[in-house]
Amino acid sequence: MAQKNKLQFVILGLLNQQPLTGYDLTKAFDHEIGEFWQAQHSQVYPQLKRLEEQGYITHEITISGEKLEKKLYHITTTGQAILTTWITAGTPELTATKDEFILKLYFIRTSRDPRLPEMLSEQLQLHSEKLQHLQARLTTVFPTKKSQTENFGHYLILQHALGRENYYVTWLQETLAALPHKA
Amino acid sequence: MAQKNKLQFVILGLLNQQPLTGYDLTKAFDHEIGEFWQAQHSQVYPQLKRLEEQGYITHEITISGEKLEKKLYHITTTGQAILTTWITAGTPELTATKDEFILKLYFIRTSRDPRLPEMLSEQLQLHSEKLQHLQARLTTVFPTKKSQTENFGHYLILQHALGRENYYVTWLQETLAALPHKA
DNA sequence: TCCAGCATGTAACGAGTTACATGATTCG
DNA sequence: CGAATCATGTAACTCGTTACATGCTGGA
Structure with a gap:
């Protein structure tokens, strides 16, 4: 088990607000939500792939300019259910900080x-x-x-x-x- | 580089106070210093080995009872120097908590x-x-x-x-x- | 035309957790 | 004599960071 994968929930939560690309998500980790969560794009892209394999998100491809392909990810109803379950469940472990x-x-x-x-x-x-x-x-x-x-x-x-x-x-x-x- | 190995300094710091075994160190992470640092024995033993390879600590073997071997680790003067350098250097990175x-x-x-x-x-x-x-x-x-x-x-x-x-x-x-x- | 930023991925590595594995000692 | 604790290790796996790698777009 090792560690609880919280990144997946951040991503689901953000996609629940609006469809985003991996790049958008990475930017969010740098800016909007960087105060309380961080992740590099090297973590984001593989996680998106796994979430899609599990059926929690899907993507559509859009084209910018001539041929730049962007993958715009959407949350599925299954993904929304997973997200709600996570939020609604208790959070009994306090985070230990290593300062x-x-x-x-x-x-x-x-x-x-x-x-x-x-x-x-x-x-x-x-x-x-x-x-x-x-x-x-x-x-x-x-x-x-x-x-x-x-x-x-x-x-x-x-x-x-x-x-x-x-x-x-x-x-x-x-x-x-x-x-x-x-x- | 990946991440900064702080565990080595905790161990050096504790050994600087008194010689300890890996087991003692692991107990300390559970109790005395558990408020602000944690580590399992599966992290402690390999780290002790590495610290010894680098010449920062040495160990002597003591026998409990008939034949139970305990490795009592001591800090070396090199280790003390490394420890002091680390403490004296600045600490410019704030720890980001993921609560x-x-x-x-x-x-x-x-x-x-x-x-x-x-x-x-x-x-x-x-x-x-x-x-x-x-x-x-x-x-x-x-x-x-x-x-x-x-x-x-x-x-x-x-x-x-x-x-x-x-x-x-x-x-x-x-x-x-x-x-x-x-x- | 060039450069910053958009966009997506993989590789290598270290940190940290859980589980596997083994054996000795001490005390009730 | 049995159970809790002492004592030391390894294996498998996930998380997270840094670095490698590639190509496109839009504006100065």
Whole structure:
């Protein structure tokens, strides 16, 4: 079994909104949904092939210009059923994160370790940038109250990620401030 | 290249504190450091072999009882150098988390989706349990002010994880409370 | 005409999980 | 003496990243 194939559900979910090509899906992983899911095209194309073999999606070929063939994928009713089943089922496993910075922290023994201030500052910088990015995303994607009620789940995700980064930044600031001063 | 081998550094870091067997390391991944890093013994043993081939660790064989051979691994000075280099270097990549629940949320279109309350409640339950677990861990592992200054990094990690779960729980509660009431 | 971007695939590899496999020790 | 745990390994497989490979299109 190894691991639970979640990529298939992302793809089914996106195709459930509108027909897309593999290229479109890959772009989505870079942009629209890149905040919470990523995949390269080298994962996307084989997965599309497998989903089609299973009968969850089909494709039609469209021509751009003279002869560039695009495969536009559609979800089937079977695919929709699979998608609904997945969403409706429970999600009892919490994702374990493997944060390299946190791992490094574990090997810092004392609050006077001279590397601590730099390490925390670097993360503060990174997470501040991410926080700003998320703030910008939230106001671009959901500028009005009304827009938040359409695609409500997406709104919740962005707002949740924003809060998470905000906590991370605050924690880094407080931890930095609480370090013993140099003598 | 594929992916950055962080497991090697966890092992080096643990061996830098005291000599351990593969079995001990595997137990540590289940217990002491399981909050922020996990690995099965099927990953640990081959990694130990590779680390020894590279000269970062050595092992001595000890006998338990009549003939049970245990391989007790020690870090070498080369290994210590590698470890220090890794810790001291920057950590500029933020870990992207792939949370299945968050992914499902994305496909919920309206705040009136009947599945939302159950979904949020389930996560609230799970994250509350994790929060309590972390609270218990923190008070067991670091009962006194003094104990927090030894293994300061570990203290920071636990305290950070606690804050993170606390935010998650609060967010779930607030989101649940803000859902439109049933007519 | 050239170059960025569109479009689709495969190959090689490392990371991580589950399962298979074996044997020793300790304690009730 | 039997079961839980100690102890070490390998095999098979999936997930995910980087790199290789090819060709078309549209606009400056």
